[in-house]
Amino acid sequence: MIDNLGYRQSIINESLYNNHIMTHTDKELVVSALENGTVLDHIPSENIFKVLEILNLMDEKNRITIGINLNSKLFGKKGIIKIADRFFQDEELNKLALVAPKATVNIIRDFRVVEKRKLVMPHEIEGIAKCMNPKCITNHQPVKTRFTTMENDNEISLLCHYCEKITDIKGLY
Amino acid sequence: MKKSLISIRDFTKDEILHVLEVAREFEQNRVQKILEGKVIACIFFEPSTRTRLSFETAVNRLGAKVIGFSDATNTSVSKGETLKDTIKMVSNYVDMIIMRHPLEGSSRYASEVASVPVVNAGDGANQHPSQTLLDLYSIKQTQGRLEDLTINMVGDLKYGRTTHSLLQAMSFFNPRFIFTAPEELKMPVEYKKFLDEKHIGYSETNSLEEHLDDCDILYMTRVQQERFTDPMEYEKVKDVYRLEASMLGNVKQNMKILHPLPRVNEIDQDVDETPYAYYFKQAENGLYVRMAIIAYLLGYR
Numbered sequence: 001m002i003d004n005l006g007y008r009q010s011i012i013n014e015s016l017y018n019n020h021i022m023t024h025t026d027k028e029l030v031v032s033a034l035e036n037g038t039v040l041d042h043i044p045s046e047n048i049f050k051v052l053e054i055l056n057l058m059d060e061k062n063r064i065t066i067g068i069n070l071n072s073k074l075f076g077k078k079g080i081i082k083i084a085d086r087f088f089q090d091e092e093l094n095k096l097a098l099v100a101p102k103a104t105v106n107i108i109r110d111f112r113v114v115e116k117r118k119l120v121m122p123h124e125i126e127g128i129a130k131c132m133n134p135k136c137i138t139n140h141q142p143v144k145t146r147f148t149t150m151e152n153d154n155e156i157s158l159l160c161h162y163c164e165k166i167t168d169i170k171g172l173y
Numbered sequence: 174m175k176k177s178l179i180s181i182r183d184f185t186k187d188e189i190l191h192v193l194e195v196a197r198e199f200e201q202n203r204v205q206k207i208l209e210g211k212v213i214a215c216i217f218f219e220p221s222t223r224t225r226l227s228f229e230t231a232v233n234r235l236g237a238k239v240i241g242f243s244d245a246t247n248t249s250v251s252k253g254e255t256l257k258d259t260i261k262m263v264s265n266y267v268d269m270i271i272m273r274h275p276l277e278g279s280s281r282y283a284s285e286v287a288s289v290p291v292v293n294a295g296d297g298a299n300q301h302p303s304q305t306l307l308d309l310y311s312i313k314q315t316q317g318r319l320e321d322l323t324i325n326m327v328g329d330l331k332y333g334r335t336t337h338s339l340l341q342a343m344s345f346f347n348p349r350f351i352f353t354a355p356e357e358l359k360m361p362v363e364y365k366k367f368l369d370e371k372h373i374g375y376s377e378t379n380s381l382e383e384h385l386d387d388c389d390i391l392y393m394t395r396v397q398q399e400r401f402t403d404p405m406e407y408e409k410v411k412d413v414y415r416l417e418a419s420m421l422g423n424v425k426q427n428m429k430i431l432h433p434l435p436r437v438n439e440i441d442q443d444v445d446e447t448p449y450a451y452y453f454k455q456a457e458n459g460l461y462v463r464m465a466i467i468a469y470l471l472g473y474r
C-alpha cells in the first residue's frame with residue numbers, strides 16, 4: 001500500500017470501514033484513513049490506473065491512497081483507491097463500470113461511511129474504450145470513441161458508433 | 174435540420190419506400206433539373222470508378238455541378254491533413270458531400286463534422302447504403318412488391334457488406350432467407366441473431382444447386398480478395414460457386430438474378446441471355462436511386 005500520511009490506529013478505529021480494510025497491515029504504521037472523501041473498492045488490481053485515468057485523477061492535487069493486490073474474500077485480489085475531499089457525480093463514476101463492474105463506492109464523511117453505491121452500466125460510453133476494429137476511423141484519426149453498451153446473457157459488449165462493429169468487453173481487461 | 178445517409182439503418186421503413194417511389198419517378202423522367210445552381214462534392218479517398226460515375230451522373234442529371242477528387246493521392250490529404258479539416262473545408266463550399274473512404278466509420282464521423290448532408294458512398298467494409306437502396310429498388314421493380322419474398326444470398330456472406338445491409342433493410346418486409354456459402358464464408362452469427370429477434374426465417378446450405386428453384390431473388394456476390402487477411406483462405410474459396418444457364422431449368426418464372434457487380438467467375442456469360450439475368454439493369458437502377466437519395470436529402474422530394 002502507498003501511504004503518505006501514516007495515520008495512527010486510534011484514528012482509524014473511529015471508522016469501522018477503514019478498520020475493515022486494515023486487517024492485514026501493521027498496527028502502528030497504517031493506511032491513511034479518510035476524514036472526508038470517496039473510497040473506490042473492489043477494483044481489479046490491473047485496472048487501478050485505468051480508473052485513475054477515467055476519473056481524471058492523474059493530475060489531482062488532493063491526497064490519493066492506492067492499494068493493489070489486497071486480499072479480498074470475494075474477489076481473491078483487489079485494488080482500492082481513496083481520494084480525500086473529492087465527491088463524484090454518478091455519471092462520472094458509472095464510466096468505471098467498464099473496467100471495474102463490481103466496484104463499490106463508499107462516501108466518507110467525518111471518518112464514517114455515510115453512503116455506499118454500486119455502479120450502473122451507462123447506455124453510451126464516450127472516450128474510454130478502444131474499438132477493436134483495426135480499420136475503424138477512431139484508430140487512425142483523432143476521433144473520440146463512442147459506443148453503445150449491449151448486454152447479452154450477462155456479457156457486456158460495445159457497439160461502435162462509427163464502424164458499427166462489436167468490441168468484446170473482455171478485450172478491455 | 175440536415176439529414177445524412179450513412180447507414181441503411183438511418184432510414185425508416187417509410188423513408189425507404191419514399192426514396193424508392195421517387196426513384197421510379199426519376200426512371201420515368203431522367204432529366205429533372207431541380208438542383209440548378211447547387212454544387213455537390215464527390216470526394217473519393219479511394220478509387221471506385223463505377224460508384225463515382227453513377228453518383229456524378231445523378232448530380233448532373235439533377236442540374237447541379239460536381240466538384241471533388243477521385244482518389245486522394247494528389248490532394249492535401251496525402252500531405253497528412255486530417256479528415257476533419259478536409260470535411261470542414263469542403264463543406265464551406267458545397268451543398269452536399271458524397272464521400273467514399275477506406276476507413277470504417279469515416280462517413281459517420283464526417284457527417285458529424287460537416288455542416289451539409291453527407292452521403293456515404295462506401296466506408297471500407299462497413300456500409301454502402303445507396304447500393305442497398307438500389308438492390309431494394311431492383312427487387313421491387315422485378316417482383317412488384319417487397320413483402321413475403323424468398324431471397325437466396327450466395328457467395329461471401331461473411332465479409333460481403335452488401336448482403337448484410339440488404340438483410341437489415343429487407344427485415345421490414347417479412348422475407349425468408351437462404352444463405353448459400355462455404356463454411357469459411359458463412360453469414361456471421363450477429364446477423365442471424367438479428368433475424369431470430371425479428372422472427373424471420375432462414376436456412377443455410379453450401380450447395381448452390383439446393384435452393385435455385387424455390388427462391389424469388391438469387392443474390393450473387395463476388396468473393397473479394399481485398400477483404401481477406403489470409404491469402405490461403407482466399408485461394409480456397411474464390412471460385413467456389415459458378416452459376417451457368419444450364420442450372421436454371423426449373424427456377425420460378427419470376428426469379429431474378431442480382432449481383433452488385435463487378436462479377437468475376439461466379440456468373441457465366443451464358444446466363445446474361447436468360448430472362449432471369451437482371452444485374453445490368455440493376456446497375457442502371459443505381460442512377461435513379463442516387464438521384465432520389467440526393468433530391469430527398471436536400472429536401473426537394
Ligand SMILES: [Zn+2]
Pocket residue numbers: 131132133136137138160161162163164165278
Ligand atoms: Zn469502430
